[in-house]
Amino acid sequence: MRRCPYCNVGIEGDLVKCPLCQSKLPGTGEESCYPKFEAQKKQSLYYKMQLAIVWGLLIVGAGLDFLVRLRIPGFPDLHWSLLSAMWLIGFEFGIMRQFKPGTGSAGKVTMMVLITIVMWCVTAYFFGLMKITLGLVVPVVLAATITANFVLALIDKNGNTMVYLITCLFMGIIPSIICYFVSDKMPLAWAICLMVSVILFAGAVIFKGRAVADEFQRRFHL
Numbered sequence: 001m002r003r004c005p006y007c008n009v010g011i012e013g014d015l016v017k018c019p020l021c022q023s024k025l026p027g028t029g030e031e032s033c034y035p036k037f038e039a040q041k042k043q044s045l046y047y048k049m050q051l052a053i054v055w056g057l058l059i060v061g062a063g064l065d066f067l068v069r070l071r072i073p074g075f076p077d078l079h080w081s082l083l084s085a086m087w088l089i090g091f092e093f094g095i096m097r098q099f100k101p102g103t104g105s106a107g108k109v110t111m112m113v114l115i116t117i118v119m120w121c122v123t124a125y126f127f128g129l130m131k132i133t134l135g136l137v138v139p140v141v142l143a144a145t146i147t148a149n150f151v152l153a154l155i156d157k158n159g160n161t162m163v164y165l166i167t168c169l170f171m172g173i174i175p176s177i178i179c180y181f182v183s184d185k186m187p188l189a190w191a192i193c194l195m196v197s198v199i200l201f202a203g204a205v206i207f208k209g210r211a212v213a214d215e216f217q218r219r220f221h222l
Helices: 038-067 080-099 105-127 130-155 162-183 188-220
Strands: none
Touching: 038 080, 080 105, 105 130, 105 162, 130 162, 130 188, 162 188
């Protein structure tokens, strides 16, 4: 065991510096006393590699767009590098969410879907595809997300059912009703999304009703 000459405490393991005063320890180190987390090191390396690639793409895209003035055919005034930067940043946020502890699968899926919908709507606006996006793409994606969350609600073992039910309510029923009152009619895709939302919401309550009540008591101290 090595001793720090300043703190006068014994230091086990293979540390190079004293954990108290950060002074260099004399002598030869011993075998490490702490486990090495090789999996976390690999994840950190992969994350840094993809982060470097994302930054490289951002810089190259901005250079081609603003310096070389490379344009998409048919859209001479569109700065496509800003749209690509938005998608790359959204992708980076999704990667960060995957490494964030304490976030369930439904939360990650729901957040990424909402971010993707927003980015797709922005992109569709500049390319003139808003009508098909709002009338078809968005309700189909929401219905698929609600279905995925319903499946996760059935197989969830940690008592986090309420988040799935709230997701079904806000992502399916409410947008469909707003669409109906805004346009005085409901497109077929939104009608299907509404029906899927109501059916799966009722199914989640039927199959996980007891878990929902317990979770409300636990979260709101009822």
